[in-house]
Amino acid sequence: MIGLVLSLLLAMSWKNLIGAANEVDFSFFLKQLQSKNVAEVTQTGSHVTGKWKMIPEAPEGSTKKLADTFSAQIPDTMREAPELRTELSALPKYKGEDATPQLFSQFLFGSMFLMAMLLIVFFIMRRSIDPSGTSFIGSFGKAGAKRFKPSDLRTTFADVAAMESAKGELMEIVEFLKTPEKFHKLGAQIPKGVLLMGSPGTGKTLLARATAGEAGVPFFSINGSEFIQMFVGVGASRVRDLFQQARENAPCIIFVDEIDAVGRVRGAGLGGGHDEREQTLNQILSEMDGFSPTESVIVMAATNRPDVLDPALLRPGRFDRHVTIDRPTRDGRLQILKIHVRKVPLADDVDLPDVAASTIGFTGAELKNLVNEAALNAVRAERNAVIHDDFDVARDRVLMGAKREEILTDYEKSMTAYHEAGHALIAWFLPDVDPVHKVTIIPRGRALGVTQLLPEEDRYHYGEKRMHSQMAMMLGGRAAEKQVFDEFSAGAEDDLKRATSLARRMVCHWGMSEKIGPVAFRQGEDHPFLGKELHEAREFSEATAHTIDLEVQRFLNAASDRASKLLADHRPQLEAISNALLQKESIDHADLVTLLGPPIPRTSGEIKST
């Protein structure tokens, strides 16, 4: 019922807002008036409506089909013009109306529209906050946490591949939730808070759910960003409510996903609304402190930015147990792949260990996505099993984005070919850069071309020299453009961004600049919601900032010069790669060996063994 009234109101005000379908230009109306084609007209304020004698042809340039009625807006400059009034009132059927009723009705419309909007907002809020709630105000502060009963949770540790050490740490928590008495008897304290740290997609959320599933206890899950609401004070009351609910359901697990949204360093000056966030954080801290040791409620939290968390969160008695989740190793990737291909029919030629070997750096989520893309590819080809090639195609897609149909001029194509050839050539001749896996000038994702390197197996140590080479490789694309075409294209934006960011980190975080020395400088960090760079209080002087900028520039210039020199020294090879690219659009490591001879031995393996 209310819905009907609403839509009526909306329809009416809509018409008022965008104008009727038979709306014509006032000048068009005047022309018709002069050619005596207007049968009747009513003027309401600055608006005329009426009927044509004969439906006129639509004005030039308009495809709109005119109706037998019309409406038009009188421009402000014309409204008071006496000629117009005379002309109009000369018509046989003219009705003039005062402007006041119009104003009044507009006001009425306006307020009705406003009411309608308010009603809609009201209903949306009510639904999103508490689907079952009957009272609007009362449901405001409710936690909004998703609650899972033990029976809903079918995820257990068996669904989590690899991560043996993380699972081992959490096993103790599981034991505690299952048989708290055993721990209490010996007076052992179990950690109240467990913080899972790791890159996005490494399986933090999955692991938290699996912990609850394994222990067979209820699981209250809320996302950090859900605490932050438009209304001040709601976040804190949500926390209170969440912990209250959890206490009533102990033993259980509270899981705060992406806690960095509320748990950032307090007083970091996030502009206006940080009070709300701080209140919420304080409430979480005081609730955690308020647990008595006998309460079997475990608070788990996950973040991919442990570095920005407020130290108060990490103190003993709060999130003092830290579980770091790394990207999976080769064997881990194989295990994860095995879990996700369970429901996928595989052809005999699929070599999962090979897939695992060629997906260095992939997270669990990316591997899951890879399997799905491979299956989709098999469906597109109307095969009824996934073959090994599907995984190759899927891998390119996950790594480089989908292919784009792009019409490029020959000049653009050739420029792209030299650009990618530049990257590839430098990667080829600098032994401490990862080997080239594939080079293509098929537009994919946001890029016109891609040079794909294959990092050697999981490495943790990166040396300074390697980074300088890496920068040269990144800048090799535009260096090739300049050398061949004597101009830069706009296609190197991403290369420049990445190279600059690397140089800046080398100078500011890793003490790799002699001028700056062994100091770590805090950089502006990203705003959690606006995504913009956030400039917090700098801890160094203007002069230091200037020196940093100069050092970053020096690094980048040196890398660019190195790239240019290498390319100049190997110009015939550059031509060879770019010609091959223009011909085949995509070349791989084997093609490069044919073109350039056997690759020089990589030094990168040695760095590993430190």
Ligand code: ADP
């Ligand atoms: P995070 O919370 O760390 O961003 P998620 O837990 O949301 O990552 O992981 C996303 C998906 O990736 C999971 O739903 C799961 O299907 C898959 N996944 C991640 N890690 C693993 C793993 N170790 N074993 C099996 N699947 C995994």
Ligand code: MG
């Ligand atoms: Mg997650």
Ligand code: ZN
């Ligand atoms: Zn590039």
